[in-house]
Amino acid sequence: MKNVKSLFLTILALTLTAGCGASSGSTASGSGESAGKTVYRTLDEIRESGTVKIGVFSDKAPFGYVDENGNYAGYDVYFAERIGQDLGTKVEYVSLDPANRVEFAETGKVDIVLANFTVTPERAEKVDFALPYMKVQLGIVSSEKDPINDVSDLEGTGKELIIAKGTTAETYFESNHPDVTLQKYDAYADAYNALLDGRGAGLSTDNTEVLAWASVNPGFVVNVAALGDVDSIAPAVAKENETLLNWLNDEIKTLGEEQFFHADYEATLREVYGADSNADDLVVEGGVID
Amino acid sequence: MQDTGLSILFRGINFLRLLQGLWVTLQISLISVGLSFIFGTLFGMLMTVKNRFVQAFCWLYLNFIRIMPQLVLLFLVYFGVTRQWQISLSAWSSAIIVFTLWGTAEMGDLVRGAIVSIPNHQYESAAALGMTKQQIFRFVILPQTVRRLIAPSINLITRMIKTTSLVEIIGMVEVLKTGQQIIDANRMQYPTGALWVYGAVFVLYFLVCWPISTLAGRLERKWR
Numbered sequence: 146m147k148n149v150k151s152l153f154l155t156i157l158a159l160t161l162t163a164g165c166g167a168s169s170g171s172t173a174s175g176s177g178e179s180a181g182k183t184v185y186r187t188l189d190e191i192r193e194s195g196t197v198k199i200g201v202f203s204d205k206a207p208f209g210y211v212d213e214n215g216n217y218a219g220y221d222v223y224f225a226e227r228i229g230q231d232l233g234t235k236v237e238y239v240s241l242d243p244a245n246r247v248e249f250a251e252t253g254k255v256d257i258v259l260a261n262f263t264v265t266p267e268r269a270e271k272v273d274f275a276l277p278y279m280k281v282q283l284g285i286v287s288s289e290k291d292p293i294n295d296v297s298d299l300e301g302t303g304k305e306l307i308i309a310k311g312t313t314a315e316t317y318f319e320s321n322h323p324d325v326t327l328q329k330y331d332a333y334a335d336a337y338n339a340l341l342d343g344r345g346a347g348l349s350t351d352n353t354e355v356l357a358w359a360s361v362n363p364g365f366v367v368n369v370a371a372l373g374d375v376d377s378i379a380p381a382v383a384k385e386n387e388t389l390l391n392w393l394n395d396e397i398k399t400l401g402e403e404q405f406f407h408a409d410y411e412a413t414l415r416e417v418y419g420a421d422s423n424a425d426d427l428v429v430e431g432g433v434i435d
Numbered sequence: 436m437q438d439t440g441l442s443i444l445f446r447g448i449n450f451l452r453l454l455q456g457l458w459v460t461l462q463i464s465l466i467s468v469g470l471s472f473i474f475g476t477l478f479g480m481l482m483t484v485k486n487r488f489v490q491a492f493c494w495l496y497l498n499f500i501r502i503m504p505q506l507v508l509l510f511l512v513y514f515g516v517t518r519q520w521q522i523s524l525s526a527w528s529s530a531i532i533v534f535t536l537w538g539t540a541e542m543g544d545l546v547r548g549a550i551v552s553i554p555n556h557q558y559e560s561a562a563a564l565g566m567t568k569q570q571i572f573r574f575v576i577l578p579q580t581v582r583r584l585i586a587p588s589i590n591l592i593t594r595m596i597k598t599t600s601l602v603e604i605i606g607m608v609e610v611l612k613t614g615q616q617i618i619d620a621n622r623m624q625y626p627t628g629a630l631w632v633y634g635a636v637f638v639l640y641f642l643v644c645w646p647i648s649t650l651a652g653r654l655e656r657k658w659r
């Protein structure tokens with residue numbers, strides 16, 4: 146028994162060390178900067194290398210996905226391609242999950258995270274966000290036969306809500322509606338399959354996502370389409386990577402002049418949301434949300 | 436012709452992509468398995484050394500790796516090392532390191548178990564025949580140990596192959612992630628596609644693991 150106890154203590158100590166390392170990560174990279182040792186690459190270093198590493202979703206159509214020819218595509222990827230073009234570099238895509246986006250940006254494993262990344266204060270402590278290029282709220286999709294018309298339908302009724310780990314939906318329900326029983330999945334693909342199989346009463350994530358999904362899945366409706374605050378979606382870079390952050394902000398302002406994100410919407414989102422949809426509901430030009 | 440979910444497997448280069456994903460899975464798992472067998476054998480022999488410090492070290496290593504979920508180890512090696520020491524390991528090396536660390540611990544314990552399971556009279560009889568310590572190990576203990584190792588190490592290999600699907604968390608696209616990409620890209624047109632794609636992934640895993648366990652069965656019969 147003594148052995149077991151000491152083992153737990155050892156592991157606890159190791160975990161704590163790792164945890165402290167995580168929280169002091171930003172200061173470590175700051176103090177390391179003077180020694181010329183940083184986790185991220187500056188704008189010049191990226192240009193010199195000839196390749197910018199951009200983290201996108203690879204299973205979240207229509208924002209970031211891989212088409213049947215093995216090429217990355219979607220709203221975020223359309224923007225990423227333009228970034229590569231304007232930087233004068235090739236783009237290397239890295240496939241991200243909702244749950245690892247912060248870590249990828251924080252440790253500089255990718256230069257830019259462009260994975261439908263909603264700006265939150267918690268995330269902003271660990272990564273630096275550029276100006277927004279999109280806006281969203283939360284929505285809940287549910288079966289037509291047993292629709293969820295309000296969050297109260299989920300509270301104390303034994304109905305479970307499906308969410309993907311690490312998303313805004315998870316944080317929102319945990320802090321604002323702790324009575325709602327959540328069913329969590331690592332990948333979006335699994336979460337939607339769970340809904341199709343009836344393993345939960347509804348699924349919540351960004352309204353864009355649930356609206357698009359419900360429009361092509363007969364029998365499912367979105368009766369809660371605007372939940373929580375208006376969130377902005379922005380590119381993220383490692384903390385203190387100012388050269389890259391400033392370049393991105395300038396880029397987004399410049400692109401606003403040519404209404405780039407409206408063109409992006411037409412190219413990637415129009416066919417999903419339909420002819421009647423309004424680009425201004427989602428698109429943000431020049432980094433300004435009105 | 437009715438368009439079933441099956442056809443999404445053959446749209447564009449989808450099937451080729453699954454095979455490419457399988458190749459990634461195979462590379463990581465086979466390299467890790469190979470390294471684990473080498474280091475695991477050494478580690479297993481080290482575990483039988485009767486020295487308090489060596490035993491304490493082995494015990495700590497084995498239990499640390501065994502208790503830590505592989506997912507946590509991947510995060511620690513891929514992100515944690517960068518955070519702590521600003522050293523950036525590629526996803527490839529991180530995956531190989533983690534799966535080798537894990538395989539070494541598990542294989543080591545199997546080797547240790549096999550060695551100590553050889554009854555004492557085998558050592559004594561061989562010694563009575565005048566064999567040296569090296570000879571006893573090489574001609575008496577080792578052959579019996581290897582035979583006892585076949586079944587459990589095949590279990591370990593197939594388990595390692597399947598567990599490599601976790602590497603998608605550090606940005607690698609292996610066979611299961613490719614499957615999820617295909618399901619997602621087609622989920623609007625083919626809502627039933629998931630069944631077919633996961634089915635194909637199952638068949639691919641089976642085709643990899645089945646020959647390995649067949650080979651093991653043969654070896655076991657041959658060496659009986």
